[in-house]
Every structure is written in C-alpha cells, then in structure tokens.
Amino acid sequence: MQTTYLKNVSTLTLNVDKCIGCGMCVVVCPHNVFALQEKKATVLDLDRCMECGACQTNCVAEAIYVKKGVGCAAGIILGVVKGTEPTCGCSGGGCC
Amino acid sequence: MSIIKTSSTLSLSDRLGSIKVRWGIGRTIYMKEPGLYALGEPDENSPVIVTANYKLTFDIVRSKLVGFNLYILVLDTKGVNVWCAAGKGTFGTDELITRLKATHLSEVVAHRTLILPQLGAVGVAAHEIKKQTGFKVVFGPVRAEDLSTFLINEMNATPEMRQVRFPLRDRFVLIPVELVGFVLPTLLLALFLTGLSIFHHNGLYFDAHEAKIILRNTVLAYVGGVAITPICLPWIPFRSFSAKGALVGIVLVMLISAIMTPWLLIMTAISSFIAMNFTGSSTYTSLSGVQKEMRLAVPLQLAALVMGIVWFMALRLIG
Numbered sequence A: 001m002q003t004t005y006l007k008n009v010s011t012l013t014l015n016v017d018k019c020i021g022c023g024m025c026v027v028v029c030p031h032n033v034f035a036l037q038e039k040k041a042t043v044l045d046l047d048r049c050m051e052c053g054a055c056q057t058n059c060v061a062e063a064i065y066v067k068k069g070v071g072c073a074a075g076i077i078l079g080v081v082k083g084t085e086p087t088c089g090c091s092g093g094g095c096c
Numbered sequence B: 001m002s003i004i005k006t007s008s009t010l011s012l013s014d015r016l017g018s019i020k021v022r023w024g025i026g027r028t029i030y031m032k033e034p035g036l037y038a039l040g041e042p043d044e045n046s047p048v049i050v051t052a053n054y055k056l057t058f059d060i061v062r063s064k065l066v067g068f069n070l071y072i073l074v075l076d077t078k079g080v081n082v083w084c085a086a087g088k089g090t091f092g093t094d095e096l097i098t099r100l101k102a103t104h105l106s107e108v109v110a111h112r113t114l115i116l117p118q119l120g121a122v123g124v125a126a127h128e129i130k131k132q133t134g135f136k137v138v139f140g141p142v143r144a145e146d147l148s149t150f151l152i153n154e155m156n157a158t159p160e161m162r163q164v165r166f167p168l169r170d171r172f173v174l175i176p177v178e179l180v181g182f183v184l185p186t187l188l189l190a191l192f193l194t195g196l197s198i199f200h201h202n203g204l205y206f207d208a209h210e211a212k213i214i215l216r217n218t219v220l221a222y223v224g225g226v227a228i229t230p231i232c233l234p235w236i237p238f239r240s241f242s243a244k245g246a247l248v249g250i251v252l253v254m255l256i257s258a259i260m261t262p263w264l265l266i267m268t269a270i271s272s273f274i275a276m277n278f279t280g281s282s283t284y285t286s287l288s289g290v291q292k293e294m295r296l297a298v299p300l301q302l303a304a305l306v307m308g309i310v311w312f313m314a315l316r317l318i319g
C-alpha cells in the first residue's frame, strides 16, 4: 500500500546542478521519493515526501533543501500554544 | 567502559513493560542504559548495530536477532524511539560520536562499519561520522524484523526494507495511546452537554434518558476518530485526516438516525478533530501538509461544534 498525503505541499527542492550523483538520498528516503537517473538525483513523486529531512542531512553536496518537521497536529497545536515552532510533544516515545 | 551482556530472550517483565507503554500506563520514561551491549558471543569482527535507548526499541531489536553474535550500541536518546529521537536530534551525529568515544568501540572491533536503522538518517549525517570517526555508516532496514535478513544478505537492504509503510497492524498498536489521550476531553464534553441539557423551556430538570443519549453519542464520535478512522485509513476517501474523520462522523450519525439533529454537527466535529490528531501517529504526513489541513479544518470543527451546541440549546429552550 502506497500512502500519499495532500498534494503539492512538500517544501522539498533539489538543486540538480549541485548534485554529484552519490545516491545517498535514494538510500535514506523512507518514502522512495528519489531515483538516480544518468548520475543525477531526480524527484519521482513529491507528494510522497513527509519532510523528515533525512535526504538533506545526508546529502554531502548540499543539493537538497527541505523544511524539516513532524506532521503532527498535536505538535502544531502545542507550538501555537507555547508560541514556538511545531514540536513533537512526546516525552515517552509511544507517539510519533 | 564495560560491555554489558544481553540476550534475545524477553522476560515476562519486558513483555508487561511493553504493554504498559503501549497503553500509556505510568508516565515513567521507559529507558535503557546507553552503552555497548554484547549479544551472544561477539568478537572483533562482529557487526555493530546502533539503536535508541527507548527500551521497547532495544527489546524489539534484540528479540529479532536470535542466534546472532554482535554488538548493540545504544545511544542516549532520553528514552525516545529512533523515529522521534532522530527528528529531535538526540539520535544524531553528535550523540553517535560521543557514544563511540565513550565506549571505545574502535578498540573493541577491528572493522569500521556501523549499522544504523534507516530512520536514523534523519538525525545522523553518514559523511560527518566518516569524516570525524572513520566509521562508515550503513543504513539498514526500517523495521527491526528485517535485520536478520539484512545481516544474512551481507548488509543489503531491499527497496522493500527501506520503505516506511503503515499497515493495519501498525495502525492498530497505535490506537491505545489515542484512546487514552482523548478519553478525558470526550467525557468532559459529554458532561458539559449533560449540564446544558437540564435547561428546558418549561423549567430546569435532569432527564436521565437524555443524559444517556448524550454519553452514547459523544463516545460514539470519539470511537469514530480514535479507532474507526485509523483502522480504515486507506479505505476512507479524501487525503486529509480531518475530512476522513468528518466522513466517519457523518456515517455514524446516519447509523443512529440523527442526521437532522444537532448531533450531525457535534459528532462530526469530534470525530474530525480526533482523527486529525492521528497525523502525529501516521508515518507519511508532512508538517506542511498538516499545517495546510489544519488551517481549513480547525475553524470548521470549531464552528460546527459551536453551532451544534447552539442548535442543541435552541431545540430545548424553544421547545
């Protein structure tokens, strides 16, 4: 089952000029967003991106930008209440 | 720093502990001591698996590795699972470097390879680890149950192993946390409505039959948001969770034949709001997406609830 969320909302951008084709983004992405074509990364399906930021963290060429965050309504509400960025409110680990 | 022995066998208290965590019983953080653990009889050539110090994660990892001889390096993630900890940065580059130094791993093993859960990539930059410690990071499978296959296949993860899915079983185990989390707000709302229900056009009195209906309907809407929507998630139309929850709410209202009553608005609002919160448990929602969804949904949910309550009051005051 391939689950996709809302269309066209992800902040992911890929700078193909900077890409050195190492393939790390393909490996680390948990939603199969990237593929390597002709030694360059390409975005297969932006709508599968959950903005986890793994690709950005592991791109040595700094070719990827994504505004990393958790897609969690409770976290967003907590952020609004506290006046901070949306945060994952869990202390235990059961959630997220 | 010493190496701590561990095994693949889970004790009764390990199992009970995991049930308690799933149900959110007891607020104590479920932590494992960070450090280097030896599973079986590892030697200097044995693989090293890195994980979080959330005890449930540690227990799952070791129980899935029956018969293996290897090291498990447990990072200090403050008792939080890999997914959450990587997002927060506690399962991150700095902590891994610190833990490598503290355990003197480079003197324990002869090789220079670390196996990390794939979701750890959110917090750990493999190229930084290589640069600063000489260790090569290999991102393994997402799920611990694939670890043994991954090790047998000479550390090759199939694309299947690398993908996060959200099967029924995973959605199921997350329901208890939501059940517990929303029970108090739901009962308070039912209590509030019961309080309002004593007002009638011909005076103040308590109607036990009506109180029962209020309790049944609010609880039904709660079940819609907390359990029915998560379980049926992929089969309910719409992409947004609040819309899915609203639809479930409407279906429930139809089932109790209350479509032309205030319950249409009240129950839909409750189910939609609770379902929206399941975005936090899901494994594919993005921050930008949830923000977009909430900008539309929260005002609608509030409006529906308020209008529903006004309608509820109007019916009894006008008589």
Ligand code: SF4
Pocket (backbone or CB within 6 Å): A018, A019, A020, A021, A022, A023, A024, A025, A026, A040, A041, A058, A059, A060, A061, A062, A063, A064
């Ligand atoms: S990780 Fe960066 S450099 Fe490597 S293929 Fe992906 S975008 Fe290109």
Ligand code: SF4
Pocket (backbone or CB within 6 Å): A012, A028, A029, A030, A031, A032, A033, A034, A048, A049, A050, A051, A052, A053, A054, A055, A056, A066
């Ligand atoms: S942010 Fe996460 S889900 Fe999105 S493309 Fe990068 S690795 Fe994949």
